[in-house]
Amino acid sequence: xxxxxxxxxxxxxxxxxxxxxxxxxxxxxxxxxxxxxxxxxxxxxxxxxxxxxxxxxxxxxxxxxxxxxxxxxxxxxxxxxxxxxxxxxxxxxxxxxxxxxxxxxxxxxxxxxxxxxxxxxxxxxxxxxxxxxxxxxxxxxxxxxxxxxxxxxxxxxxxxxxxxxxxxxxxxxxxxxxxxxxxxxxxxxxxxxxxxxxxxxxxxxxxxxxxxxxxxxxxxxxxxxxxxxxxxxxxxxxxxxxxxxxxxxxxxxxxxxxxxxxxxxxxxxxxxxxxxxxxxxxxxxxxxxxxxxxxxxxxxxxxxxxxxxx
Amino acid sequence: xxxxxxxxxxxxxxxxxxxxxxxxxxxxxxxxxxxxxxxxxxxxxxxxxxxxxxxxxxxxxxxxxxxxxxxxxxxxxxxxxxxxxxxxxxxxxxxxxxxxxxxxxxxxxxxxxxxxxxxxxxxxxxxxxxxxxxxxxxxxxxxxxxxxxxxxxxxxxxxxxxxxxxxxxxxxxxxxxxxxxxxxxxxxxxxxxxxxxxxxxxxxxxxxxxxxxxxxxxxxxxxxxxxxxxxxxxxxxxxxxxxxxxxxxxxxxxxxxxxxxxxxxxxxxxxxxxxxxxxxxxxxxxxxxxxxxxxxxxxxxxxxxxxxxx
Numbered sequence: 001x002x003x004x005x006x007x008x009x010x011x012x013x014x015x016x017x018x019x020x021x022x023x024x025x026x027x028x029x030x031x032x033x034x035x036x037x038x039x040x041x042x043x044x045x046x047x048x049x050x051x052x053x054x055x056x057x058x059x060x061x062x063x064x065x066x067x068x069x070x071x072x073x074x075x076x077x078x079x080x081x082x083x084x085x086x087x088x089x090x091x092x093x094x095x096x097x098x099x100x101x102x103x104x105x106x107x108x109x110x111x112x113x114x115x116x117x118x119x120x121x122x123x124x125x126x127x128x129x130x131x132x133x134x135x136x137x138x139x140x141x142x143x144x145x146x147x148x149x150x151x152x153x154x155x156x157x158x159x160x161x162x163x164x165x166x167x168x169x170x171x172x173x174x175x176x177x178x179x180x181x182x183x184x185x186x187x188x189x190x191x192x193x194x195x196x197x198x199x200x201x202x203x204x205x206x207x208x209x210x211x212x213x214x215x216x217x218x219x220x221x222x223x224x225x226x227x228x229x230x231x232x233x234x235x236x237x238x239x240x241x242x243x244x245x246x247x248x249x250x251x252x253x254x255x256x257x258x259x260x261x262x263x264x265x266x267x268x269x270x271x272x273x274x275x276x277x278x279x280x281x282x283x284x285x286x287x288x289x290x291x292x293x294x295x296x297x298x299x300x301x302x303x304x305x306x307x308x309x310x
Numbered sequence: 311x312x313x314x315x316x317x318x319x320x321x322x323x324x325x326x327x328x329x330x331x332x333x334x335x336x337x338x339x340x341x342x343x344x345x346x347x348x349x350x351x352x353x354x355x356x357x358x359x360x361x362x363x364x365x366x367x368x369x370x371x372x373x374x375x376x377x378x379x380x381x382x383x384x385x386x387x388x389x390x391x392x393x394x395x396x397x398x399x400x401x402x403x404x405x406x407x408x409x410x411x412x413x414x415x416x417x418x419x420x421x422x423x424x425x426x427x428x429x430x431x432x433x434x435x436x437x438x439x440x441x442x443x444x445x446x447x448x449x450x451x452x453x454x455x456x457x458x459x460x461x462x463x464x465x466x467x468x469x470x471x472x473x474x475x476x477x478x479x480x481x482x483x484x485x486x487x488x489x490x491x492x493x494x495x496x497x498x499x500x501x502x503x504x505x506x507x508x509x510x511x512x513x514x515x516x517x518x519x520x521x522x523x524x525x526x527x528x529x530x531x532x533x534x535x536x537x538x539x540x541x542x543x544x545x546x547x548x549x550x551x552x553x554x555x556x557x558x559x560x561x562x563x564x565x566x567x568x569x570x571x572x573x574x575x576x577x578x579x580x581x582x583x584x585x586x587x588x589x590x591x592x593x594x595x596x597x598x599x600x601x602x603x604x605x606x607x608x609x610x611x612x613x614x615x616x617x618x619x620x
Contacts, residue, residue, distance in 0.1 A: 031432040039347035045397040047436045087355040089444035122341040134399035134444035
């Protein structure tokens, strides 16, 4: 069997589960569960694994807890949803320091919980060979047209991002090199999910939203794939200290990419301003030819983060 | 720092999260989340880790997926809740066979999903050093007095279990010894969460329920601790092929222990019968002295499964 990238494995898993599964991180960042009592819930799960997503050499345990919750919350942000609660499955290596590690991670989870207003409503602690923090988040996107998928962009839509990209990757590079750079380190260790931005964009009628946590380029391709459109980018905003490659493919930035109708652009900008948010940055437009994926005049590579399982 | 057992680490984590956390697997098997749209959700998360909870030498990947979902669903059963959906965080070791392992696990999840009527509504796949399956389940316990905690038993209550215990531990022992024993192997590889039993007991006004997945003895102690009562057991039902020690402390049985008022016992037995369920087995009574914890005339040890993290 050839090795499978994440998207292909997820496709196989979706096929296996058939109608039993609505979403497996493939069609959207989060799923929507209709409740028997009325209303619906936006749900998502995401894992942080030491040695894969994070490295204890460059992150304190509390940073890992913070990142794990924010990473999951970013999936709610990408649906325009507001958080209701989170459940944490924590696996820690047995042995000396295990309890300190568990408590350190949970201290960061508690800090991210306080910063985001998302209560922790359940959890489990297991021993394991390595540190794993799996976070499930539950949210709500009531009112308006409900949760925003990544598949609703149409030709002519303006593409926005909520902030410059590459800061997290630049921070990790600086940490590895042992150089100073407080801003970039903060972007790597303490990213913030764009919950208010996603919610405001949803209320303004955004057509599609995705978070760019796997890399701006890859995630823009995914939004375009899901929507059946192409795109032409004029440029991308690069975080201070980051390179263009880091902005396009570094990943772990929790900015949102948003597709809005040209006619709604003014309303979106005003709503962001009213909410005290940074003005969203215009990066290009969606186009009708799904094969056209340009940055300037060059084809945009699918730069970004995909697990290789095989 | 001295090593911490699971209950103590969970106590520390609860202290850390303060009001931010309702439950961390300590007070009850699952948490209850009030929804802004009205109603409430019963939520729980549980992990299965290869080498800790399961061994690929004795379980196929699909058995592990089955057990992981049933283990989490058992926490809903212990609240008397009915499942609405599950989210799966799957971590698989990178390398040859990773995709087959991921798909095998998810095949078992899909089988348990079909058997329990609990749809998979979200998921995530990561690479990791070992196999981890973290399962979050969402359920509902509408009507009547809502979800049943483990803390409501009162002196004089009859203690019931939904079936004989020790079958899972006996199955694992037989597998390790390489001897035949299809029933016990099935109990180990394909346990079923007692969802209908829990729901029926809740509707009959059960005072307290706990699942005995960490061992009948330890979980009875936990129910008694939470309720502030003691207990006197006449005997415990031992599964065919199992020893008394396996029944008391083997764990991974997904039977429920239920405390009901003596006056409700007939109604419970009739309701179980009407639902086509096995008659619950009477094992003893709750008593007012919280320090009295007897099996026959001997003190019942806290036999069972607790992680040692440190």
